Amino acid sequence: MAVDIxxxxxxxxxxxxxAACAVAHGQSGGVVSFLGxxxxxxxxxxxxxxxxxxxxxxxxxxxxxxxxxRWPLDGxxxxxxxxxxxxxxxIVLVAAAARHRRDAFEAADFAMDHLKSESWFWKREKRGGxxxxxxxxxxxxxxxxxxxx
Amino acid sequence: xxxxxxxxxxxxxxxxxxxxxxxxxxxxxxxxxxxxxLLGPRVKLALNGALVQxxxxxxxxxxxxxxxxxVSGG
Numbered sequence: 001m002a003v004d005i006x007x008x009x010x011x012x013x014x015x016x017x018x019a020a021c022a023v024a025h026g027q028s029g030g031v032v033s034f035l036g037x038x039x040x041x042x043x044x045x046x047x048x049x050x051x052x053x054x055x056x057x058x059x060x061x062x063x064x065x066x067x068x069x070r071w072p073l074d075g076x077x078x079x080x081x082x083x084x085x086x087x088x089x090x091i092v093l094v095a096a097a098a099r100h101r102r103d104a105f106e107a108a109d110f111a112m113d114h115l116k117s118e119s120w121f122w123k124r125e126k127r128g129g130x131x132x133x134x135x136x137x138x139x140x141x142x143x144x145x146x147x148x149x
Numbered sequence: 150x151x152x153x154x155x156x157x158x159x160x161x162x163x164x165x166x167x168x169x170x171x172x173x174x175x176x177x178x179x180x181x182x183x184x185x186x187l188l189g190p191r192v193k194l195a196l197n198g199a200l201v202q203x204x205x206x207x208x209x210x211x212x213x214x215x216x217x218x219x220v221s222g223g
Contacts, residue, residue: 036223049222052157052215054198080222092223112223121222122158133159134221 002075003068005060007051009083014093021077025097028074032104033095034112040087046126049091051082056120063114071107073098078111080121113143152179152208155215156187163187176206179214193217 002024014035022031038047051057064076075097085091092115096107115121117140124133154169161167163184171179180187188194194201195215196208208214 050158052155052195052217054213054215055195055217058198116223117220119220119222120217121220122218123221124158133162133218136219136221140221 003061003064004075004077004079005057005064006079007057007060008079008081011085011089012079012081012093014090017077017079017093018095021075021095021097025075027099028097028104029099030101030104031075031095031097032101032108033077033093034108035090036092036112038085038087038089038091043127044087044125045129046087047085047089047091048124048126048131049080049082049085050122050124052120056082059118059120060115063111063119066114067096067107067111070110071096071098071103073103073107076107076111078115080115080119082121110147113140113147116140117144151210153213154179155213157215158218158221160187160192160216160218171208173208173210173212176203176208176214179208187216189218191219 018033060078064078067076073096077095079093081091094108094111096104098104117136124131152171152173156164156167188203194203197213
């Protein structure tokens with residue numbers, strides 16, 4: 001069972017990470033990935049993600065253990081950027097490898113919902129040269145509530 | 150001046166600094182001189198990396214207390 005959880009200060013190549021994940025888990029029937037990137041096309045000039053070292057990476061590792069306890073995965077990758085990013089840049093990559101695709105889809109979906117609204121990140125956007133903090137959206141909490149038993 | 154306060158996200162803007170050093174003692178004393186709305190109902194506290202409640206909190210030499218506003222990741 002391979003778990004690859006990282007906080008990244010620099011840009012990364014999501015395609016290479018997914019390809020490596022697929023190669024590393026050749027026994028898996030499927031690898032499901034989600035890539036979150038800085039939205040372009042509106043007036044956002046940059047995105048900045050803050051974290052708090054004593055909580056953020058340990059929280060991501062705990063999330064990974066929760067995912068693994070819930071679905072039978074062969075591998076799980078969670079990479080999350082911190083710092084300043086430009087439109088189009090990758091923010092977060094989740095990849096779940098499993099024998100059967102349904103487990104991989106659900107595990108990746110669950111991990112993303114929990115990264116959005118339960119992990120220790122704070123996001124701000126730069127518009128018109130000014131930084132604005134982003135408040136959590138009600139939708140994020142609704143997404144999270146889907147997983148309550 | 151041996152307790153370190155850390156302000157995350159928008160709270161750093163509210164306080165005007167990312168960190169501040171205060172003397173050991175009760176939380177109420179550490180909050181003196183900080184904005185009144187710093188500890189809103191949705192703000193969580195972490196003492197040395199573990200979540201804690203504000204009630205009855207006493208800060209000791211070398212402690213780090215983080216003020217955590219609602220998160221927005223992904």
